[in-house]
Amino acid sequence: MIKEWATVISWQNGNALVECDVKASCSSCASRAGCGSRVLNKLGPQTTHTIAVPCEQPLVAGQKVELGIAEASLLSSAMLVYMSPLVGLFAVGAIFQSLFAADIAALCGAVLGGIGGFLLARGLSPKLATRSEWQPVILSVGLPPEMIRVDIATTENRP
Known part of the structure; x- marks a missing residue:
């Protein structure tokens, strides 16, 4: 199960609208200076994703929830997104190459595939x-924001 924390925006009729922050792919790596992924992350906008998740427990805005999604569903969706264009590229390119015996035909077939x-x-x-197995589920719920109190002790209050 792949887990991520999200913030509740609203809850109505058993559905929670939650917001997940996009995390940069590299922030703790030792080779930050020469990393191509870090440069690409700076180019794109840092956005948030809003997801509707079913939840019977009433939630309040600002409350944190832990979302989970099965690894198998994530892997199968990634396979669909990445492999279908790749398979189409090679298969149709090979078919066009064998039918027309020209490199330009193979190129056109690869693009079409x-x-x-x-x-x-x-x-x-x-x-x-x-x-249903491709949908995120709420694994755990944090305390509502109004129930959390932080007391900071200063040195003046200590004996």
């Missing part, structure tokens, strides 16, 4: 996203 694989993944993902 990659686009076709992308469109296939795009068409299948909404249908697969409705499966």
Whole structure:
């Protein structure tokens, strides 16, 4: 189970609207200066994701919840998104190469296969996203914000 903490925005009729912060992929690595992923993370905007999750327990805005999603569903969705364009690229490129025996035909077939694989993944993902095992679930619920109190002791109060 892959876990992530989220903040509740609202709760209505058994559905919680939660917000997850996007974490940068690298912040603690020792090779930050020469990392290409770090440079790419700086280019894109840091956004948050809003997700509706079923929850029977009443929640309040600002409350923290731990979300979980099964590894198998995450891996299968990643396989769909990444492998279908790749398989389309190689398969249609090879078919065009064997049919027309020209490199330009193989290139055109590869482009068409990659686009076709992308469109296939795009068409299948909404249908697969409705499966219950592909939905995030609330694993644990933190205390509401008004129940948390922090007392800071200063040196003046100590004997």
